[in-house]
Amino acid sequence: xxxxxxxxxxxxxxxxxxxxxxxxxxxxxxLYPKTKVPPLVxxxxxxxxxxxxxxxxxxxxxxKLRHQTKPISGSNIPDSHGxxxxxxxxxxALAVAGSSYIMWEKSTENLSYFMAQVKSARQWIRKDExxxxxxxxxxxxxPTQEIISCHMRLTWLPAHPVKVKYFCTPQNQGLEEGSGAxxxxxxxxxxxxxxxx
Amino acid sequence: xxxxxxxxxxFQQVQHLQHLCNTLLLDLWEPLLxxxxxxxxxxxxxxxxxxxxxxxxxxxxxxISYKVLIPDVQKLVNQNMPRERTSPEDxxxxxxxxxxxxxxxxxxxxKNNSELVTRHYLGKxxxxxxxxxxxxxxxxxxxxxxxxxxxxxxxxxxxxxxFCQWFVKEILQNYKSDPKIARFLQNLDLFVLPxxxxxxxxxxxxxxxxxxxxxxxxxxxxxxGTDLNRNFNSSWGTAGISYNCSSEIFCGPKPESEPETRAxxxxxxxxxxxxxxxxxxxxxxxxxxxPYGSTTKPPSNSEELIDVAKxxxxxxxxxxxxxxxxxxTSSILYSNSGSSRDWAHMxxxxxxxxxxxxxxxxxxFILPPDQIQPTCEETM
Numbered sequence: 056x057x058x059x060x061x062x063x064x065x066x067x068x069x070x071x072x073x074x075x076x077x078x079x080x081x082x083x084x085x086l087y088p089k090t091k092v093p094p095l096v097x098x099x100x101x102x103x104x105x106x107x108x109x110x111x112x113x114x115x116x117x118x119k120l121r122h123q124t125k126p127i128s129g130s131n132i133p134d135s136h137g138x139x140x141x142x143x144x145x146x147x148a149l150a151v152a153g154s155s156y157i158m159w160e161k162s163t164e165n166l167s168y169f170m171a172q173v174k175s176a177r178q179w180i181r182k183d184e185x186x187x188x189x190x191x192x193x194x195x196x197x198p199t200q201e202i203i204s205c206h207m208r209l210t211w212l213p214a215h216p217v218k219v220k221y222f223c224t225p226q227n228q229g230l231e232e233g234s235g236a237x238x239x240x241x242x243x244x245x246x247x248x249x250x251x252x
Numbered sequence: 253x254x255x256x257x258x259x260x261x262x263f264q265q266v267q268h269l270q271h272l273c274n275t276l277l278l279d280l281w282e283p284l285l286x287x288x289x290x291x292x293x294x295x296x297x298x299x300x301x302x303x304x305x306x307x308x309x310x311x312x313x314x315x316i317s318y319k320v321l322i323p324d325v326q327k328l329v330n331q332n333m334p335r336e337r338t339s340p341e342d343x344x345x346x347x348x349x350x351x352x353x354x355x356x357x358x359x360x361x362x363k364n365n366s367e368l369v370t371r372h373y374l375g376k377x378x379x380x381x382x383x384x385x386x387x388x389x390x391x392x393x394x395x396x397x398x399x400x401x402x403x404x405x406x407x408x409x410x411x412x413x414x415f416c417q418w419f420v421k422e423i424l425q426n427y428k429s430d431p432k433i434a435r436f437l438q439n440l441d442l443f444v445l446p447x448x449x450x451x452x453x454x455x456x457x458x459x460x461x462x463x464x465x466x467x468x469x470x471x472x473x474x475x476x477g478t479d480l481n482r483n484f485n486s487s488w489g490t491a492g493i494s495y496n497c498s499s500e501i502f503c504g505p506k507p508e509s510e511p512e513t514r515a516x517x518x519x520x521x522x523x524x525x526x527x528x529x530x531x532x533x534x535x536x537x538x539x540x541x542x543p544y545g546s547t548t549k550p551p552s553n554s555e556e557l558i559d560v561a562k563x564x565x566x567x568x569x570x571x572x573x574x575x576x577x578x579x580x581t582s583s584i585l586y587s588n589s590g591s592s593r594d595w596a597h598m599x600x601x602x603x604x605x606x607x608x609x610x611x612x613x614x615x616x617f618i619l620p621p622d623q624i625q626p627t628c629e630e631t632m
Binding site: 072124125131133134135136137138139169170171172193195197198199200201202 | 261348494500587
C-alpha cells in the first residue's frame with residue numbers, strides 16, 4: 056500500500072502437536088506500517104476441538120501445577136537427543152505458548168523465529184491462583200540462523216491468555232548489535248517476497 | 253539393581269532415608285549426599301540387587317512411598333553401551349550416533365558389504381579429522397553416472413546424518429530383493445558422505461547442541477566457525493551472509509577458505525562430468541529446494557528440476573502425509589550465496605537439490621528420536 060506499508064492476508068491451518076489432528080484454521084490480516092512498529096494483526100480462527108474439552112484439559116493441568124509440593128524445574132527440554140520426559144511436556148508446551156508472544160513482538164517482515172529448546176524452567180509457587188514459571192528459552196532466528204537466548208517470566212490462569220515478561224540476548228559472545236546489524240544487511244539483500252513465517 | 257524414586261514428606265522420613273543410605277551405603281544419584289535430602293525433594297537411590305527387598309520392606313514399614321524408576325540397571329547400561337563387536341545388524345538406526353560410532357559404522361558397512369561398498373578418503377577437517385565417504389557401486393564394465401549425497405554440513409541438524417546412515421542401510425538391505433533398487437545400481441553409482449562437518453558435529457555433541465558452523469578459529473582464536481554452506485564459490489559473499497565471524501552465516505574470509513569445502517570442491521572438479529545428481533541434506537523446514545539461492549534468475553533446466561522435485565514431494569507425502577514445499581531457495585526460503593547446492597549446479601551438475609527434512613519448527617533441530625524412522629522412510 057503506497058506510502059502506508061505492506062499488507063498481507065494469511066490463511067493457515069493448525070494441528071495438535073501431539074496427535075497431529077486438525078485443530079482449526081485461521082484467517083489473518085497483517086499490516087506492516089512504514090514506521091518501525093510491531094505489525095497490526097487481526098485474526099479469526101475456527102475451533103475444531105470442543106471448547107469444553109480444551110477447558111477440561113487446561114483445568115487438569117492447572118490443578119496438577121497448583122498442587123505441586125515442590126516447584127517443578129527442569130533443563131534442556133528436549134534434551135540433545137530430542138527426548139522430553141512426559142512430566143515435562145506441559146512445561147514445554149507452556150514455554151511454546153509464552154515464546155510465541157516474544158516471537159510475535161520480535162518478528163518483522165524479514166525476521167522469523169521458532170522455539171528451539173527450553174534451556175531451563177523453574178516454577179514459582181504463588182499464594183494467589185496464578186501459575187508462574189521462569190524460563191530460559193532458545194529461539195532460532197531466520198534467516199540469520201542465530202540462536203537467541205530469552206529470559207521469560209510467564210503467568211497463566213485457565214481461560215486467560217498467558218502473560219509474558221521477557222528479555223533476550225543473542226547467544227554468541229557479547230555481540231552488542233553485531234547480529235542486529237547483520238540481520239539488517241541480510242534483510243537488505245532479501246527480496247521482499249511473502250513473509251516466510 | 254534398581255533405582256527408586258522417593259519424595260519424602262516428613263522430617264522423620266528424611267531421617268530414616270538418611271539412616272538407610274548411611275548404614276547400607278546406598279548409591280545416591282540425586283541428591284549427591286544424604287545431608288542434602290529434604291522434605292519435598294526428589295530422591296533417586298540405586299539399590300544393589302541383594303538389598304532391594306530389604307530396603308523396600310523398610311520403606312513400607314516407615315510408610316514411605318516409592319516408585320521404581322529403573323527396574324534393572326544393568327539392562328539399561330547394556331542397552332546404552334556401544335558394544336565392542338557390534339555387528340551392523342545391531343546398529344540402531346533410530347537413534348542419533350556420536351562421530352566415533354559413525355566412523356566405526358562406516359568401517360563395518362564396508363567390511364560386511366565388500367562386494368558393493370568401498371570407503372574413500374575425501375579430505376581433512378580443520379581439527380584434522382578425516383572425512384570419509386562411502387561408494388556403493390555394483391561391479392560392471394560400464395562407467396556409471398554418480399549420484400552424490402552429503403549430510404551434516406550444519407552440525408545441529410542431527411536428523412541429516414541419521415538419514416544418510418539409514419539410506420545406506422536401506423540400499424544394502426534391499427538391493428537384491430527390491431527391483432527398483434537393483435535397477436538403480438545397475439545404472440548408477442551412489443556416493444554417500446554421512447557427516448560433512450565432522451568437527452561441528454562433534455562439537456554439537458560435546459559442547460553446544462545448537463552449533464551450526466565448522467570449528468575454524470578466527471580473530472586470534474576469539475571466534476570460531478565458518479558456515480560451510482556459505483563458503484562455496486557460487487556468487488560467494490553476496491547474499492544472506494555475514495562477513496563477521498560471530499555470525500552463524502559467516503561465509504569465511506574467501507571462497508573455499510575451509511578445508512572441508514576444499515575437500516569436496518576438489519573431488520567434484522575432478523569428477524564433475526560423471527556426477528548426475530547432487531543432493532545435500534539439511535533440516536528443518538520440509539523443503540525440496542532447487543537452485544539458486546543467490547539470485548532469482550532461474551537455472552537453465554529449471555522446469556525439469558522442479559518437475560522432478562514435485563514428483564518426489566508427492567511420493568513423500570504419500571507415505572505419512574508430510575508436506576514438503578518445492579521451489580528455488582531464493583523464492584520460497586531466503587537469499588543465500590555460496591551454498592554447495594548452487595555451486596554444484598554452476599559447475600555443471602544438472603540435478604542439484606537441497607532437502608530440508610522434518611520438522612516444521614515444532615521441535616526444529618532437536619527432532620525426537622521417534623521421528624527418525626518416519627522421516628527417513630518417507631524421504632527414502
